[in-house]
Each structure stands twice: as structure tokens, then as C-alpha cells.
Amino acid sequence: MATATKKYVGKPLKRKEDPRLVQGIAHYVDDLTLPGMLHMGVVRSPYAHARIRGIDTTKARSAPGVAAVLTAEDLAGAIGPVPCAAQIPDMKAAPRPVLATGEVRFAGEGVAVVVANSPYTLRDAMELVDVDYDPLPVVVDPEKAVRKDAPRVHEELSDNAAYRWELEGGDVKKAFKQAERVVKLRMTNQRLVPMAMEGRGVLAQYDRGDQRLTLWSSSQIPHILRTQIAAMLNFPEYGVYVVVPEVGGGFGSKLNVYPEEALACYLAMKLGKPVKWTEGRRENFLATIHGRDEICDMEFAVKRDGTLLGMRAKIFADLGAYYQLLTPLIPTLTGLMICGCYKLPNVRVEITGVLTNKMSTDAYRGAGRPEATYFIERGMDAVAAELKIDPAELRRKNFPKPEDFPYATATGLIYDTANYQGAMELALKQAEYKKLRREQAAARKKGRLLGIGVASYVEICALGPSSAMPAGGWESATVRIEPTGRVRVLTGSSPHGQGEETSFAQIAADMLGVTMDDVIIVHGDTSAVPYGIGTFGSRTLAVGGTAMYRCLENLRDKLLKIAGHLLEEDPAKLVLRDKRIVSKRDPKKSLPFGEAVAAAYTAKSLPPGLEPGLEATNFFEPSNFTFPFGTHVAVVEVDRETGDVKLLKYVAADDCGNVINPLLVEGQLQGGIVQSIGQVFFEEAVYDEQGQLISGELTDYALPHAADIPRIETYHTVTPTPVNPMGVKGVGEAGTIGATPTLVNAVVDALAHLGVRHMDMPLKRERVWQTIQEATGGSAGKARKAR
Amino acid sequence: MIPAAFEYFAPKNLDEALRLVERHGDEAKLLAGGHSLLPLMKLRLSAPRYVIDIGRIRALHGVREEDGRLVIGALTTHHDVESSELVRQRCLLLAEAAAEIGDVQVRNRGTVGGSLAHADPAADYPAAMLALEAEIVATSSGGSRAIPAGEFFVDLLTTQLRPDEILTEVRVPVAGRRSGGAYRKLHQPASGFALVGVAARVRLGEGEKIESVAIGMTGVAAHAYRAATAEQALAGKKPGAKLLGEAAGRVTEGVDTLGDMHGSAGYRRAVATVYARRALEAAIARAGGKTA
């Protein structure tokens, strides 16, 4: 990377944003208070599917402190539906109204809003809204939902199959004809709740004088939100100001536009007072997007020596009742990434997106790739078991070689660059794989259930070229060196916990030869920063960072020109270093950074033709995605009496290209792996037959605790991407993508000698115990009957 | 998460508190650590008209030893029990049970009295108190009565306490020589409560035979209970792997076992057996002077 110095880049520096966070002096939406502020609450349907016969709001309206009660009828179409940016050919329409109109289609859907002068009066008044429901038949199982006789989620649609998406590369029929073995596996990737520590929150204020609508929201996409709010309210976009203050986690759940955002804006305008809405945890469970929820039937055509010939995947993706911003798109990412990191020339994927009476699914950390990786990596283990080949060996055999890159997949992607073997060998070496296998054999002799899981992944990051994105894949930045020599970086992306205030500052400081304290990174305020796309899809550094990098190059060159003019030196011979501009051939020829900056502003002695000021803007359009990769290894021990799984060892070898800050990368990986531990062992959004979310409280929806986490060892190979000048790829989701199959592979491996081939997540103790009982002919059968 | 309106009292001593419960009885709730009551109120599953905060009553705090018994004030926090040297020395089982409750924040706020009065079917203390054959003291303005733990737990969230009574203290007999106890728990992964919790107390007698044994079970049924048939199977016998396995297999005998998404009734029965055996093994080892 062409920075002037390398004082900061590559160093494991602590995050600039942490002091304010750990001291509790940062501001989240709910910390904001405005004079005269009112509080909004959403009355939600207890039914998953019902006709609304009537809503009686008279009592609530006259309750003390109540400013307004609104239903869909009162809105009379004043607010457009929740936007969906995804378009799949022949997709049925399933837009979500901001308040249920005539019918509710999932438990938790808003039917009325109440606005009151305090959270207390609000809560009391909400109980007084009387909704008369006529329950309708409910459908929750996506496979049953596509049957002819299934109740329809949307009466006006012919059936619940929202779309069918097919992709074929190569000649799959032929591959299966040539197959020496066919290996089949059915897997589910269960529904999850993203569970950001901070739920959603909204504060809207309308200034009647200058007709300015300001929306503070806990969001990952301030600009898209601004555009969509303007469209939903039919209000000029120049009058909408979105501000994203501190965000307590998103994981994709805030990569969306929600009814509450539009409702609060509408009410602030209507009532002439600021309106705040703070999501409760129960609401977060019910009415913030969910993730995953795919069922996959996978079939491999293989040769006896383990060579993969072809694969077929048939996927049912549960979309929920309505489309949120990217709902229909996410499963197609699973389809595109289904080949994983293998030479799989003949592939066919069929995805059925299905409407059910549940909350919408959408992007959740990894968004489509964890599903793909899980399916292919579980599939690879099934093939390995069937052919009695070591799972690491099978993978190694089918990896494309480093010199095969750029590598075109059967699904139409071009993988930029990789060395899958390198990351795998590193992981196996650090985990002492061979020794582990010996230990496992010895443990089995003693009746202990020790399992070793290996999984390799490739993911798709730096989303992405605009041609492949629903609403633009570029990112923007403006860099302004201020007259005092401080550097203001305005990024269109919207980091919310990833640490870009630090990594961007490292890059800027090195490029300009100043200190990190001289640099401030501004994001999330649409009136301050240029239009951007947002933070998701592990894109912020690779795309947003590159936009900044281009601005920095531009300003660096300008400063060198000014300094060259003042020093009478060739700018090409000058460097920026330690807040000075110094000649490489004559160190005595130098100028303080501040003087060059001042010269740009006083503009008295600029090189001819050079504009005054020091500001640059760039909109960076990437030429391709990036494709980070890695191999993870996990070791587990299963308690055969209880099904409890202990995670003994975890080793990750990841390649995210060049690393700007190893500490941030470490944090992202650790967090991602922990999130996988959650999916693999604990988490599941369970809907019952009536469409009630029965794991809808933190007392029932289990998350991993600190005590469940072993020491996670992380290692890296570095294969810089040619897609952007810094050679960075993205790492925000890698941990979650690699770890899920690794962990399941480990647990299945622990039971493999008992004849166990697969278990679906979450691997709760009872499920593991039951599997052991069935495999060993234990007493489980009896226990089940007695229930 | 906003409770319905209520009137709040903070009596400074027991008499004042007793007068308030007498006056407001059914419409009032005592507030101790608040870690069971406040969540219920915030979810509006409980909406008392009066909340009587007994936290300021100094006399109900602390652990002391008196006449061969540990006397634990109702407001003693889980953390105080867990970290009390006296409890650790005299009754390791109880300290172990306290240490298994929730997380640090919960243990710093939650109280012995609150936990017992609340009688959650998956709470840890009830099993311990049963195995320890503790007495639970209930006080009203009419006087005090001591209720044996074995009679205290009536049903799901239901105890012998009357609305005009305050649970003031718990008396735990201190075990003599050659005694040992242990608490073993399988956590429900989301709430941290017991999917199964087993408290076992054993005294060894002549010839290393089990002279007396008590097993308290929680998480398995609507309320905590003594595993009587398992105890009978052990009494007077010399412990060995086979005996322990058999006895542990009987801890859910005759019990209407709970089942939910965290563990079916069948699974709970199976792990109750495993955890009972593990608790018994530890208790016996300790009774025999070994560390376990």
C-alpha cells in the first residue's frame, strides 16, 4: 500500500471510539431528548394471521397525556409501504404497509400507534386500544406453505411461493451420469434473531419554519433511509436530514427501513412536536428482521477418489410475511456462493422464496453466505464420511490452485485471488491436526466423544460493483484538510461498532504524515457527509476506505505541489512525514505540514493553475467483489450422558488481504465466531403452529455467555486483492461464515463412529443426547414415549 | 417494560413493615432484591397496588451461627451467602447453590427470602433448603412460625406464606462430622435457571454406610421436592457405583415432570438421574473427607 509512512497502518491500535463508549458518555438515540418531546408506541397484533374487524381507539384517545392514536385508516395512504430494493424476475409483490391494513400477517405487526407525553402514560394508553380480530389460518412451515391447500399469507396472491430462482452452470445431468457415487444431505439453517445489544430507536423532529425534517435513527444506512423516508412521505429529500448517532450493533438488522421510522416522522410533522420511539426487547424479537431460515437438499456427484463432479441444491427460503429492504435477495446470495472454495464445474441451484406468517427475514451477519458455506461445508463432510476420506484431504483435493485465479465459478462469479491451501495448512498446523486425530482415536477407545471439525470458506465481500447491487455498490468520501492542519474525513459509509473511526484515521494519518489525533472521521450525518450507501456486506474499508484513499492521494499530491512551489523542489521528490514535507534528496529542504496547508487557504503563493483550498471528494466504484477465505478447526467433547458439548479448542486461519489494524480484525473474527457459537448451540427463533414466537424473550432465546467461549486462536495469511489499491478485502462477517460449519462438523465428527452423519442446528443438549441415544440404542426411546 | 402505577412504601423496621402488610395484604407485594418481582411488573404480569420495599430493614440482613444452626436473614443476598466464610465452612452445599444463581448482578441484588418466597420451579435455593432440612421462619404481627422446608413449597410459585406474613429468616442445621453435601446444576442456557438442580447431603456412619441422606430436586417439577424413593434406596447401604446409579435413577419416580423447549420431560428425567449421581458422588466424597 502506497502510504507515505507506516507509522499506524498494520499496527494493533486500540480503538479511538472506545473511551467515550466505556465511559458511558456516548449518545445513542434513546439518550437524546428534545423540548416538548412525545413518545410513540406501536400496538402490535397478537395473532399471526387475522382479519381486523375493527379498532376502537376512543378510550385510548381520551386517556391522560395522549396526543394521538392512529390506525391505517387514519393514515389513509399518507405513508407509502416499507421499501424493498430487491427485484427477482417474476417475483410476487408482498409490500408491507406501515400499519396493518385490514389484515395482520405476522404476530407483532403494528396495527395502531399511540403518542403520549411520557413513556408511562403511553404504556397505559396502549392497553386501551381495542382491536377486534378475526383469526385466519396460519402457515409457518415453508415447505407446507407451497402446497396447493396451504392457507395463503396474501389472499390476493395465487400461492405462497414468492419466487423461484434457478441457476445452472456446466452440465449437471452429465455430471450425475458420470458420478461414481452420489451423496445426499438435507440440512436446515435455522431462523435467528440478530439481537443487537441496542434495539432500534427513532427520534423525529419537524421544523415548520424551514420545513426541515430531522430523523435520528439507529441505522446502518443513513442516506438510503433519507431517500426512502422522502419517498414514503412524499416529502422533498432536501428537507430530510438523517442523523445516525452511536449505534449499539446492527448485524444487518439496521440495514433496513422500518415502519416506525416513517411513522415517527409523519407524527412529528402532524403534531408539531418531536416524537421518539424506543424499541423494547420483546418488539425487537417480534418486529425487527430475522436472519437465515433456509432448508437445503444437497446432492453431490463425486468420483470415488473424492473429485467433485457436480452438485444440485434445492433450497427453501422462508421470507416471512412481507418484504423488507433486501428480503428476497438474501437467499440468492446463498445460491451464488454455493460452490464454496471448490472446483465444482457443474452446479444447479433452485431456490424457492416462500411467504409465511412470520417476521421477514433479511440480511443478518453474513447474509446468504453463512448459509451457502454451511451447506457446502456440511456437504463436504458428508462426502468425506461416505468416501472414508479425511475431511481436510477431500477439501485440499478440490481447491483451485493459487495460479487458477481469477477463478470463475459455475455460478458466474469471478473469485479475485486466493490461496486456500495456504490458509488450510496454517490452520491444521496451528491446531496440530494430526496429533488431534491420534488423541481422538485414543479418547474413543476410552469411550470419550471427542470431535474435530474442519471447514474452509470463501465469502463475498466489499459489496460490490453497482451492476450486481440493488441500489448502488459504490461508496463516497470527502476529505478536508482544515486551515489549522487538522483532517476531517467524511465517509458515506456508516460504521456502527466496526472501528473505522480508528482504521480510517490510521490510513489518513499515514498518507498525510500527520498523527491519528489530527484526524477525525465523520459518518452517519447526511447533512455533513456525501451521499453514501452504508455499512454492511464487509464493504466499509474496502469500498468506503478506498474512496477516502483516493481523496487522500489527491490531497497529498496537491500539498506536494504547493510545497514544491514554496521549496522550489520537484514535488515528485517530496514526501509527507511527521507533519513535515521533506525533500528526499535534500532533507534540509523541508516545510511544516501546517505551512503548506495554510498556503492552500491564504492562496497567495500557489503554483499556477492550482485551486485554493484542500478538499477532495471521491465516489469509488469497485470493479469486482472481494473474496476472503480461510479454514477453521474446532475441537469439542460431548458429554454422552447429557449431550452437553464443551468447546475445547478453536483455531481460525483467515485471509482478508492486507490488514490495517490487526486488533480490529481480531475483534471482528472473535465476535463472528462467538455469533456462530450462538447459532450452532443455542439460538433459534421458534414459531409454533399458530405463528407465535415462543422463544421471543431473552429468558428463552439463549445466547452464548462469556463462559461458553474458549480461547479463540486467530492466524492469518495475507493475499492482497487486486480489486482495490489498499489490497483489503473485508472481515466483518468472516468469523460467522467460517465457524458455523466448523463447529457442527466437530460435533458430528465426535459421534461419527456411532454412525451419526448429520444433526441440524441448534445442537441443543437434548438433540445431541437424543442422537446419541438413538445411535447407541439407549433409553431415549423410552423417555420419549413417557412424555 | 414499564410497570403499571403503584404506591411505594419503604418501612425502616420490621414492625412498620408488618403493619403495612397487615393493612394492604393481598393488594401488596414485598420488594426485596426485586429480581423476580420487577421483571414481572415490567411485563405487567404482576400489577400490585402497593409495593413495600423491605430492603431497609437492617435486622433481616446477614448470616450468624446460633445453637448449632446457621441463621440466614431473609435479605441476605446470594452473593453474601456464596462468599460467607461461615457458610462455606459449615454448609458448602448452600454456598455452592448460591454461587450457581444467575450472574453477578443477580447475585448482588437477589435475596434468600425473595427466592424462597417466589418459589420459582427452577430456582436453586429450594432444592438446597430441602436437602438441608432447613426451617423457614414466617413472621406476622401475630408472631412467628417456623415452617419445615419440606412443607413450605406447595405448587408452582406457591408457598405456605400468607399475605400478612414476611419471611424473616431461614435456619439451617449445621451438619456434624462425616457429613458432606453438594449442589450440581444443569443450566437452562437462556435464563440460567436450573434445567435440573440437585442438592445432595449425606452422612456416613459405621462401616462407611450411608447413615442419612437427603436429596432436594429443582427444575424438574412444578415445585422443588425431596427424592424420597432414591433416599430410601440409599439409606443404610454402602455406596458404590451400582447403588448410586440405581438410586439416582429413581429421583424422578412418581413425579409429574416438566417439559418445555429447553428440555422435554424425558430429557429432564434422564439428566436428573445423571446430575443426582454426580451430586451424590461429590457429597459422599466430601463426607469421607475428600475434596470434590
Ligand SMILES: Cc1cc2nc3c(=O)[nH]c(=O)nc-3n(C[C@H](O)[C@H](O)[C@H](O)COP(=O)(O)OP(=O)(O)OC[C@H]3O[C@@H](n4cnc5c(N)ncnc54)[C@H](O)[C@@H]3O)c2cc1C
Ligand atoms: C437474569 C436473572 C437470572 C436469574 N437466575 C436465577 C437462577 O439461576 N437461579 C435462581 O434460583 N434464581 C435466579 N434468578 C432469580 C433471583 O434469584 C431472584 O433474586 C430471586 O428469585 C428473588 O429474590 P429477590 O430478593 O430478588 O425477590 P423479589 O423479586 O424482590 O421478590 C420476589 C417475590 O418474593 C416476595 N418476597 C420477597 N421477599 C420476601 C420476604 N422476605 N417475605 C415474603 N415475601 C417476600 C416478593 O413479594 C415477590 O413476590 C434470576 C433472576 C434474574 C433477573
